[in-house]
Amino acid sequence: MTAPSLRAQLFRRKPVAALVAESERGSGLARRMGLIPLMCLGIGSTIGTGIFFVLSTAVPEAGPAVVVSFVLAAITAALTALCYAELASSIPAAGSSYSYAYATLGEVVAYGVGWCLVLEYGVSSSAVAVGWSEYLNQLLDDTVGVRIPDALSAAPGAGGLINLPALFLVLMCALLLVRGVRESARANVVMVVVKIAVLLLFTVIAFTAFESGNFTPFAPMGVAGISMAASSIFFSFIGLDAVSTAGEEVKDARRNLPLAIIGALVVVTVVYLLVAFSAVGAQSAEGFEGQEAGLAVILQDVTGSSWPAILLAAGAVVSIFSVTLVTMYGQTRILFSMSRDGMVPAYFSTVDERRRTPVRGTVAVAVFVGALAGFVPLDFLIDLTSMGTLVAFTVVSVGVIVLRRIAPDLPRGFRVPGYPVVPVLSIAFCAYLITGLSGVTFALFAGWLALAAVLYVTYARKHSTLRHDTPASS
16 A cells, blocks of 8 residues: 555545535534525625725726626626536535535645635725725715824825724624624625615616716727726625535525525626616716725715715715625635635634634634735735636636536536536636736735645645545555
8 A cells, every 4th residue: 555646635525425414414503594694695795895996996997888897797707606506506515616626626726716715705805894994984074074094094005004994894893703693694684785775876866967978988998998897896796605605504505505696696786787887877987086985976976965975975884894794704614614624724613612603713814804904905905806706716617517527416406507508608707807807916816826835735735634535546
């Protein structure tokens, strides 16, 4: 008997049966979430992530054609959503695309995906916290005429020293997550209702000032600008993955996971397109560049009154809170799954017996997210989140194809229609959007993966729970 080859170690798969068994027998987490709270989890982590502030960066890139950028991002998300729905109904486990990759593509790929997800969720939470700080300042200015000084409300490199409001938001979300998933889900449902109502109000008012001339010239930067904006916008569709991270805390997971993923996508896409179209119609493309709390400013300009802007800024403060809450939740569950598999220290999978939540892991996530939110400018955070999201989505689409081949008889609560065309198109669309990201984003992402490779070799490969289960070659 000899030790397994290096290739066998790197690409050993976690059996689907083992993932399903872990999910069914429980692991300290509690199945307390139904369909509506689960769908709101996806909506909550998506609406608000981008639409409240991403137009200020996307419109200068694409011009009025930013509407097409949203459509392109939505099509990509829809193709991937169908793939997520199948895998989530087949493997209803915590860990999302990390767990799916472990079952289909092997350990080293899963580890890389896990690190992409840690980046995706951590950076997304931080980006949203930075946007929350902008709207909080706008709300304070509109109501009491006071603004938090730039030195205390912006990161170094963005005109400040530290973003204290962003740090405060991360702390509040961490405290709520520690209390329990049921309490967090209920709070999120309320915030989702508020954010949709506020955005629909914005749409109605913005359409009263609609001018078709604002759409001319439609695409001043051409196809390249549309693609670049779509790549940046795509981070706002992270909610699809967030739903699947709740696999072990959902009632009737095989049924509810795919329904929640598809339902959340439909709601999000409709709201995004309405807001983007009405915003561009109400304000010239030049007005978006460098605009903070842009939607609130548009309302103030349209009405000539402060109350609509105050209402929207207040809605944004509530809305963006829910996004940070859900994305931090997702990151804790990814690390929980990786820790259970030995990929990261057991610290992250320790569950508090009374609260039934990974309290220690939540604290660690809060520290990581808070450091990024407090000290890193927004532009870098958005593109890094898009990269992590697109890589994870690509792996999920590949995973559907692989799982159909290696486990054709596995019970599936949902099957991708138009297989294998839909997964292949999903992979192609994700690859296309990746090419639209900047060279700096690629360099930072490569550095992140290099760090992941070092940690895999020095820690994860040695501590993997599958290490002793891989049969030796004779």
